[in-house]
Amino acid sequence: MARLLAGHVLIAHPSTELYGSDLQTVETVRACVEAGARVTVVLPGPGPLVARLEEAGARVVVVPFPVVRKAALRPAGLVRLALGAARALPRAVGVVRRAGADVVLVSTLTVPWWVLAGRLARVRVVVHVHEAEADAPRPVRAALAAPLLLSSAVVANSRAARDVLVGAVGRLARTTRVVHNGVPGPARAPEPRPRSAGDPAHLVLVGRLSPRKGTDVALEALALLRRDGREVTLTLAGTCFAGYEWFERRLRDRAGEPDLVGAVTFAGYADAWEQLAAADVALVPSRVEPFGNVAVEAMLARRPVVASRTQGLAEIVRDGVTGLLVPPGDPRALARAVARLLDAPDQARALARAAHREARERFSVTRYREQVRAVLAPAAAPSVARSLAKLLLTDLPGAGRLLRALARSAALAARNRWSSAPLTGDAPVDLCVTTYGRRAATVHLALESVAAGTVRPRRAILWVDEERLVTAPPAPLRRLRARGLEIRRCEDLGPHKKQFPYVTAGGPGPFVTADDDVLYPRGWLAGLLAAHRRLPGCVVAHRAHRVTTVAGTIGPYAGWVAETATEPSAATLPTGVSGVLYPPAMVAALREAGRAFLAVAPRCDDVWVHAVAVRAGVGVAQVSATPRDYLLVPGTQAGALFQENGSGGGNDQAAAAAYVGEVRRAVLRDAAPAGSVA
Known part of the structure; x- marks a missing residue:
């Protein structure tokens, strides 16, 4: 028998009745109790499930908490749900801490606050998924699945449930295991019912x-x-x-x-x-x-x-x-x-x-209990839980930040569904965004965050390399197109799709670029425009790095530091994720540079833009003394390109190819020695 090392398992379950997921929770309790674990089950209210759980050996605690239902996904319901979650989360954290749980098992996707509660209490979390909402809008599926990135393991009760989950957030494939339900049979299977003549x-x-x-x-x-x-x-x-x-x-x-x-x-x-x-x-x-x-x-x-x-x-x-x-x-x-x-x-x-x-x-309770214990055993080991919890909290976004991103995404999805306000306005700047693959299903959230700003661009262009996104875009993009979005086809140029098609199509500038997986704050575009008015001939960015040197030469990208100055510098590298504004002079410089980026920096548009700016004598500056790092759309797996270019050395290779001759000398002139910048 698999042991749980005398751990304490806390199970958060959203229902108090005796249907499928309820009865499966009873089997989970039995699996844990058989293996020597203490089990506490938290329910949102009283009901017939309480007696079954107590008979199985669990201690039951009733704590009111909200449950995500279909009605809650409407605009008014989202507000009530958000308020209920805000009230429930501190209570949930307190319950986990007071129980002294070694692992929190969250039953179903409908109570994500318990995932956050477990992580905030520095306890490992396992989520048991009983849903397969394949027909739900992708932002909804992503919002429901994203909290599971905070868990150490996920159990899906079918391949269908796993496929929907991984389709929403691909990174969950690494931690999700299919465990079919275990169903206890009757004491004795009945024989076929005898039917007499005329018996219906x-x-x-x-x-x-x-x-x-x-x-x-x-x-x-x-x-x-x-x-x-x-x-x-x-x-x-x-x-x-x-x-x-x-x-x-x-x-x-x-x-x-x-x-x-x-x-x-x-x-x-x-x-x-x-x-x-x-x-x-x-x-x-x-x-x-x-x-x-x-x-x-x-x-x-x-x-x-x-x-x-x-x-x-x-x-x-x-x-x-x-x-x-x-x-x-x-x-x-x-x-x-x-x-x-x-x-x-x-x-x-x-x-x-x-x-x-x-x-x-195939569906015996013996098989189910063994497989569930195999998932819970490593998570419930107290000596392991504390060290792994620290690792998870270091690697994953903070629970509070994720909760804010989920709430903002829900509000923007509702705006997309119901608002008729124009996407464009009278700000003297064009907006360029690109998307690809799965992100095409959520890029509307980034665009809606710009539309919700205090000022709106005169044009908003989404550059795509798939014909289907032009001829038959997803419904959220169709709604945005009706409100002023231009969806235009271009060749696949990777991250350079944000700039190159615009400048070669004769765009006059200035223009701003935004990422397809970022939720921009209301003052985002206004801040860029204010910096542009202060420095009309410069590239301005909300987030930048300062190039550093080691032994008189350009140091590795990993050692470059966050920019803290707001004056132009040849050593200031604009990073596109938080938004960049390009003045007309930079439009001309990029147009003149042409397609050289394909040989120099095909996957590193930030380094390429920086090198072109320095060569053309166009200054680069950060909007404020503090680099801005905004919320990300949940479930987009943001950071893949960053990992490739940063941790993978892609930026260093591009810098070696792009920073040559006069560009290299100018960057070295303004760069700071490594360790000299706080």
Whole structure:
């Protein structure tokens, strides 16, 4: 048995009921208790789950905290959610510290404040993901997944859940492991239900009354079966989420119509094994289903299953081997599959027997507990946790900074969805941004942050090298284009796409460049323009480095220091991430320099711009005495180019090629010896 080294596991779980993720949390508690760990479970309120957790050996603490629901992703809901999170976070940190936890296990993506609470309490965090929101807007998926960068391990309950998570934040691939749920079976699997002549066939759907679960699809499939003259009934065993009472009313209204009247039973929350034992066929017609405990329960109960071919269900049920799969949201296909099983009872029994054997092996609680312990064991070791926590906090953005970035991203996403304010204005400057790949799905957040500024550029141009982004851009970019954004095609020139297409297209300048993964503050453009008015012939940047020297020569890039002066200098290197303004003289210099950057500095636009400026006699200055470092769009994995150019030596190679002759002499003249600048 894997040991947890007598560690203390604190589990934060968002629900108090007895559905899929709730019951899986009970199994997680049992896995930890079996291995000698102490377990505390924090819930947002009382409910039937409390008794189950205590029976499994956990101590339960009730602490009110908000939970991310779909309604909270609307503008008004975001405000309430942000306020609730701000109030809950200090309480959560206090709970973790008072419990003396060695690891925090956060159950689901819907309570990200507990990830932050664990990190702020300097405790390692493991997140158990039960969601696969593939259809959610990418900024929403990124915002939900980004806090997981603070965790030391992630458990996904299916490959579908992992793929959605990694698709939102690619770096999570390194820490995410798939562990299928473990589902305990009945004490004894029932035999097929005996049916006498004239006995109606009985279907059952166990689970929430929810659009996601396809309850309405089941009703329409039942109506089709009865329309074909079949005597079939359906039991719905489940309740609705708070706020979805409208959906239950709609279902009841539909069940009361002539073609279904008397054929549908609303059983409420009921024992799954009793309901399955009374059924001939189990339905799992979910539209979205990260895993699908109910499908496994039906297999363990030896009942033939008809499930949707979607996400986790497609991992559980093998079509034609352990059940039948149908397209989600298709009542006709569902009805045909049910009819096939009812017309071929021998085949139905064979599927049920094969499913029972496979479920006992693939989805056993023994296998689940062993795999969960394997993830938790290193995280829960107290002697290791403290040292690794310090490493994680050093390497990852501060929890408070990440929370601010998440809140700002949510506000800007809402602005993009609802605002009709123009992106452009009357500021005498053009804005150039470029994007590529996955960042095309979130670049609108950076653009919206500029649009929310105190002044707006006269033009806003997004340079892209993919035709699809011009002809069929994502919806957020289409909305921005309607508000003044120009989306223009150019060749793939890497980071130089921000400057080169503009200057070669005859742009007069001045122009500013911004990065596609930065959330700029309201005064960002105004600050650049103020510096431009003070130094009209100079390149000005919110963030710059001062070149340093070692033994009379240009030192390595890693030793260059943050700029603290605001006067022009040949040794001031503008860094593009925080924004740079180029005066007309620099536009002309870049145009004259042409494509030489392809040979000199193809991946280092900052070094190239600096060398061109020095050669042309264009000064470079920082806007203020303090270099600015702004919030990043969560989930964009910002920093890959920095790692390549900084840590990887790319800037040093480019500097050696670009700083030659008079440029090198001018830089050395103004550079500071390493160690001489505080």
